[in-house]
Every structure is written in structure tokens, then in C-alpha cells.
Amino acid sequence: MEITNNKSFYYPPGGILIWIVVFLELVTFSMALLVFMSQRQTDLQLFSESQKLLNTTLGMLNTITLLTSGLFMATGLSELKSGNQKKAVLYLWLTIGLGILFMALKAYEYYEKFQLETSVISNEFFMFYWFITGFHFLHVLVAVVLLSFMLAKTKSGSYTFENFEDVESVGIFWHMCDLIWIVVFPVIYLLH
């Protein structure tokens, strides 16, 4: 891409603001996971017994869902940048659809956990499980709402190959949700 002015040279994709958000989000989730890891050392038996109650198959499916939606997001954005508005809309639809699928699978997983009568106060492992995955769920929900706005405005032609920064910002937020999940999943579900 040709550098037309200083702004596009200095500013990262999506604008600096979203990167501040990403940075703080990553710091927050990393802190939570580090505390989880250190608490795990204090009671390995409890943590590994509780971990066995988690549904790794659903976790795996969710990982695939999010990664695929990330691919669609990136493709959608590059279509928008190349001026293929219709294709961009289609890919945004797919991204949102997979986001909703992620939340549906997660909701089922939470339902299973309720059946097992585990909650935030069951034990320390489940406290971390509920809070970390719960916060992540909230981020996905917020991202899906934002993506829906992006979709509506791309459809109406407000966003074009010249004006795509908002879509790019939301895209970065979406990839951040992927990234966090990719770390949360192995640490909480798989690590023995």
C-alpha cells in the first residue's frame, strides 16, 4: 500500500486506540492465567480432578470455530479493502455466524457444568474456570455486537475501500478474542 501521509505511516492498522485496548486485555488475561498457574501448584490434585470434569471436545470445537472465524474476518477485511463490498458482507456474516456458534457451544458447556452442580464457589479451580472463560465469553459477545454494526454499515455502503478503519479495529478486537482463547484453552482445559 502506498504511504499517502504521515498518519498511515505512524499509526498501526485499526488506529492506536484499539492496540491500547488489546494490550490491556492481554495483560489482564495473562495475569489471571498466571495466578491460575501459581494457585494450581498449591493443590495439584484438586485442580487435575476438577479439570477432568471439563469437556475438552467442546473446547476443541470452539477453538476450531474461533480460528475459522478469524480467517473469515481477515478475508472479509481484505475484500473490503479491494473494494469487493458484497464479498466483504458475506465474510462478515460468516464471522458473526461462527461467533454465535462459539457462544452457543459455550452456553451448552456451561449448562453441562450447571448439571454437575459446579459454580464459582465450588472450588478454586472452578472459580478460575468460570471467571476466565466467562470474561472471555463476554468479550466474544461484545465483539459480535460490534461486528453486527460493522456488517450493517458495510452493507449500507458506509464503509468502503477508502474508509475501513472501524472494521479493521473491530477485526483486531476479534483476533484478540481468538488469541486469548488459544491460550486459555490449553492452560485451563488441557494442561496436566
Add this chain to the structure above:
Amino acid sequence: MKFKSQKIAYHFFALSMLLLVLQIIYGFIMGFAHMGYDGLHELISFNTASATHKNLLVVWILSGFMGAAYYIIPDESDSELFSVPLAKLQFWSFAIVGVIAVAGFHVGWWEGRKFLEIPRPLDFLVAGNVILFLVIILMTLIKGKKSSTTAWVLTMGLVFAALLYLPGMIYFDNISVDSFFRWYVVHLWVEGVWELIMGGILAYLLIKITGVDREVIEKWLYVVVGLTFLSGILGTGHHYYYTGGPSYWLMIGGIFSALEPLAFLGMTVFAVQMYRKGNKKHPNKLALYWTLSTAIVSFLGAGLLGLAHTLPGVNMYTHGTLVTAMHGHLAFWGAYASLVLAIISYSMPLMTGRNIFDNRTGRLAFWCSNIGMFGMTGAFAAAGVAQVYLERIAGYDFMTVAKEIEPHFFVLILAATLFTVGIIYFIINFLKFGRPTDEALKSDEDFEALKAD
């Protein structure tokens, strides 16, 4: 100033100054009592002095915020205040309720609930007063010709601050439950909604002083303030140690309060950047000093010193000790007291037409009070750490420890004296301004014109 009605702010600022002086006097009473010279004990017992000191702090800062709102909102909404007589009524009722409350503390008329000692009947008067204040501000905004993000963020901060007074007014039989909700009030104020007020006032000051575009300042400041605000709400969890709340608050409170310094750092970097970016410098150097010191000292006091004792493993020992006093003093000073002094320094020349922009008294006020407050913080830190080790780890009795740490309060009083000298200088400048006058109308147009060049 642009509008005659902005002059009402002066009353609130004057009340702030008066209450600040009283607050300092009560601080000294406690400092001497800690040192072993509790001569006033029969008249003003330690807990009376403590309650008065803390309540005065809250009231003078709120009075400063109200004055700031009465000055800023007409300017930002480009119209006269909704009603000056109502604003005057609000001022006098606010002052009278404050005086009755403080006097009541001395004759045992209080509730004994830390920070919210004011008895219930007065609570209702406070609530009525604040509603009147909000009606005046909201009506001004609604009928105003313009509206700005700055004005709305400031107003929403004030509205939420009023709403958050309510959890402290609910009656509970159970003292633990009562305590749990009582924490909401002051802590969600200082770590939550007051930061919106701070954001609003800081944005206004930076727009006026640095000459940087409103769009740039508003966009950035609200991101920073938003982050501070969001990390602050969950960060409040770090106060839930001995209130009977579920233990997961330790994790949530620990993590989010560890984020708060980052958000404050963002605010500091931002304010300094805006100052460097602005090429048309406002002649009011004193206002600039206080504005920048608000951004910087709030990071040190609220951010770093907060983090110093907020993590669960540390707070288990330091909760409710002089370590809290260390953090509390620099945090309130940096984030809120300096902010009120900044808006006073900025608005007084414009209300009175006397251009005290940069004089010796003003500079001495700034440096003495800041250096004094840092000294006090250091003294509290030393006393607090000693107290924690002796009392909470070695297990000595509370009063035995209090005796051991008496020498630290000598240092505290020395530093507090320097601080007080600074505040006296500030008040001398405040008095030099005299009273606001209609002749000062349009006095800020010179700089506005300069900016437009």
C-alpha cells in the same frame, strides 16, 4: 468567563478553601495525638478528629467539583446557568448541612460508620441538596446551545456520584451487610465515578490551556478515563477483604487493581503529550502546573502506591493500617485535591479579571504543598511498615505498637507543616484575587483569539 452566572463557582471554591483549612487543623490534632500529645482528648477525641478530617476532605472536594461544574457547564453549553437563585440556595444549604454535620460529630451525633458518619436525617438533606444541584446542571445542559463530550462526561460523573450515595443510606440490621454496602459509596466514588469527573475537568483544562484541538483531547482522554473507570469498578474488589464477601473477589480485585496504575500512567503520558503538542501556550502557568501535577501525582499516589498494597498477599497484612493512610493521602492529593486547585487557579483570573498567572506566592504554594505531601507520604510509609511488622507479624498489642511508632509522627508533622505553608500561600493568592466581577466578562477571549491564529 463568558457568562455572569459562572461567578457562583466562586462561593463553592471559597467554601472549599475554608474546609481545607479546617481539614488540615484536624489532621494536626491527629498527628500530635499519634505522637503522644493528645491534650485535646476531652474536647475532641481521636475518632471525632478522624471522622471530621475524612468527612471534611470529601465535602471540600465535592464543593470544588460543584464549583467546577458551575463554572464549566455554562461555558461548554454556551448559555447562562439555569437559575442563579437556586444555585445560591443549593450553596447555602450545602454549607449549612456541612457545618451541622461537623458540629454534630463533636457532640456524639453520628452513626459511627467509617466515612459515612453523617446521621440519617442529614443524609436526606444531602440527597435533596445534590438533586437540586443536578437539576440546575442538567437543565443548563439541556437548554444550552451547545453540548460537548467534556460537559456530558463531567455531568454523568456527578449524576453517578449522587446515585452511589444511596447504598450508604439503606438500613441494615446486620453490621457485616451494612459494611459491605457502605464500602460501595466512597470506594466506587474514588475508583469509579469521580474519575469521570476528573476526566471531564482535566479535559476542559487541557483544551483551554494547551490549545490542542478539542477533538484530539476528547477522543484520547475518554479512552484513558474509560480504562481507569472500568479497571476501577472491578478493582474495588481489593477492598473486600474483611467484609464477608466471597473469596473470588481476591482474584478479581487483585487483577483489576493491578491494572489501575496502567490506566493512570496512560493519563499522565497523555496530559504531558498534550502539553508538549500544544504550541500556543496559555499565560496561566499556575493552572498549567496544577493540571500537570494532577496527572502525574495521581499516577504516583493512586496508581503506584495503590498497587503497593492492593495485592491479596500484601493487603492481608496492611489492610486498615497506616500503609492505607500513606496511599490515601497521596492519592487524594494527586487525583482530586490538585484537580480542584487546578480549576481554581484557572478560573479565578477569569472570574475576577485579575491576572495572577505566575507569581512567587503561587509557585511557592505549588512546590511547598507538593513536597510537603510527599514528605508526609514517606513518614506514613515508614510508620505503616513498622506498624505492620510489629502488630500484624510480630503480634504486639495495638497500643504498644502505637507507642513504638510515635517518632515517625514527628517527621509527619514537619512535612505537614511545609504542606500547610504551601496551602497558606495558595489561599493568599486566592484572597488576592478578590471577588468575581461582571467586568471580567469576555476576559478569556484574548487567548481564544490567540488559539485561532
